[in-house]
Amino acid sequence: MRRGETIAKPVYDHSVGIFREPVPFRSAPVLIIEGLHPLYTQKLRREIDLGIFVDPSRAVKRRWKIRRDCGDRGYEREAVMAEILAREPDYKLYVDVQKVYAEAVVKIDDTRLRASSILENPGERYSVRLIQEVLEAGPSAVDLTIDLSALFRLAEGEFSIAFQRDDYYGKRVSVLTVDGELHRSMVEGLEAKLQALAGSTGPICDRAEGDRVTSTGMAQLLLSWRLLEKLQFHLAKA
Amino acid sequence: MRRGETIAKPVYDHSVGIFREPVPFRSAPVLIIEGLHPLYTQKLRREIDLGIFVDPSRAVKRRWKIRRDCGDRGYEREAVMAEILAREPDYKLYVDVQKVYAEAVVKIDDTRLRASSILENPGERYSVRLIQEVLEAGPSAVDLTIDLSALFRLAEGEFSIAFQRDDYYGKRVSVLTVDGELHRSMVEGLEAKLQALAGSTGPICDRAEGDRVTSTGMAQLLLSWRLLEKLQFHLAKA
Incomplete structure (x- = not known):
């Protein structure tokens, strides 16, 4: 292939x-190879240029599975939950370990912004943590712009952005945690750049109400960026 | 006066x-009136245009007082601690309540970024939460710019920025929480604007190593902004 x-x-x-x-x-x-074990063997890993591990917390994953199997597939809630719990040890032993070999890990947990507003329904909001192997040179410059005056007029949604460094199973990584929803204007620079790289005018990530970018949408943008920069690098070599 | x-x-x-x-x-x-009770009586509050309440957590305040009194003033640690604890009920009863009347509250707590890096000494880093009454119109537009490419090359310090809305003792407020250190380039737009408003070319806020802006420095910038915008409004009226 x-x-x-x-x-x-x-x-x-x-x-x-x-x-x-x-x-x-x-x-x-x-x-694009999607599955439970794409990074499990050395032979497979050698053929993959960009390995991404998507890692929802156990709480989030259980909710997603229950919704899918009880809703779409019509199973009993108790049976689905028993099946989920029975599989968790194997997940830890044979799936989770592949994080060690991923260039990027996307951790998805419940939002931490929920407590503040008792009046509003937070809906499906996640705290998304993007752990990425450090790049020596690139990527090319892109700014994320926060309009402070809009914040103080409450014209923005609620969000948080955190940046940390860490050592992650043998790799030096950047850790970017995004929670809540970002105003469209914050990511316009990044989205325009990705559209130019991809030769597309369509949206690059999922949007919430009011054209806001969710935390999972932000992870989509940042991983698309990494993918497109890598693709450009390989095309330049070829 | x-x-x-x-x-x-x-x-x-x-x-x-x-x-x-x-x-x-x-x-x-x-x-500028600095003290323990400037917002305590209605008579005083009527004369104050911008009331700011600085609110370090008990842990932070105890550390600051012990450092000041045992270091600079040479008292015994146990005596200082006993004095601090003896005054805390009065603080709650007669000082803390003034938050209700402040237009801005600055909460200072220990950093939450500490856990990630076991190798580096975090020094004196705080999580600063700025709670401000919502402005109907202004302030004028200013962007806070995060260079994403610098983040992924680890060229930035560690930081987090969170924005939430809340109702705070009868007021609609914006809540901005800043932790860690921001790169100079992030706040250049805001600082240039404040220098223009103040007619000054000097620094507006405290800086850390590498000319980085600390979370307390960020609160200084944002409160200076509010003060200068308000001053301009009063001067225009006069």
Whole structure:
């Protein structure tokens, strides 16, 4: 696939637990591999240019799974919860450990801004922590702009942004934690840059009410940025 | 004094507990009144245009007092601590309540960024929370600019900025919490604006190593901004 060749992709049938006939899978300039174990073996890791590990907290993950399985799929809540809990040790042993090999980790937890406003419904808001291996040179300059005067007129949503450094399983990392919702004007510079890099005029990230950028949307923007800068670097080499 | 007249200022001698001869005190266009009870009576509050309440946490205040009294003044640590604890009920009853009447409250607590870096000495770093009554119109537009690319190269100090809304003892307020140290480039726009308003080229706030702005420095900047905007408003009326 890295050489641009079409492969015969194995197909696992979850409903009966066997492999079906393989299907042809055509390669592409950018391949996105989503799954539980893409960074598990050294052989796989060697082929991956940008490894991202998405890591919702146990509380958030349980809620997401219950919503999906009880809502969309119609299972009993108790049965779903028992299944979730039964799988957590294996998750820790065989999935979670791949964080060590990821260039970026996205931790998703419940918002911490909830306490302040008893009057408003916070909806689905998350505290998102983006842990990224430090870049030696790039990326190219982009500013995140906070309009202070709008803050003091309460024209903004509630948010928090925190930046820390850390050592994370053998890597020097930057840790950016975003919570709440950012005003569109804050990320306009970054979004315009990404649109230029991607040759697109469409939105790069999910939006909330009032065109605000959620914390998960902010992680989408920052990871797209990293991906596009890396892609540009590889294209320049090729 | 509001009429620009010189007054006879009473002088209380703390060492013996009596009033000495009053001294003449000349008025000025801007008067800064610092003390424990400037917002306590309605009569005083009517004369004050901008009331600021500085509110260090008990832990921070105890440390500051112990350092001052045991260091500079040479008292015993145990005696100082006993004195501090003996005064805390009166503080709560007769000082703390003035927050209700302040237009801005500056809460100072220990940094919450400390946990991440075991290798570095965090020094004197605070989490500063600035609670300000909402402005209907102003202040004029000023951006706080975060250079994202510098963050990911770790060229910045560690910091966090959070914005929330709240209702605070009868007032609609904005709550801005700043922790750690901000890069000079982040506040350049604001500082330039304040220098223009004040007709000064000197620094407006305290700086840390590397010309970084601390969280207390950030509160200085934002309160200076509020003060200067208010002053301009009063001068325009006069």
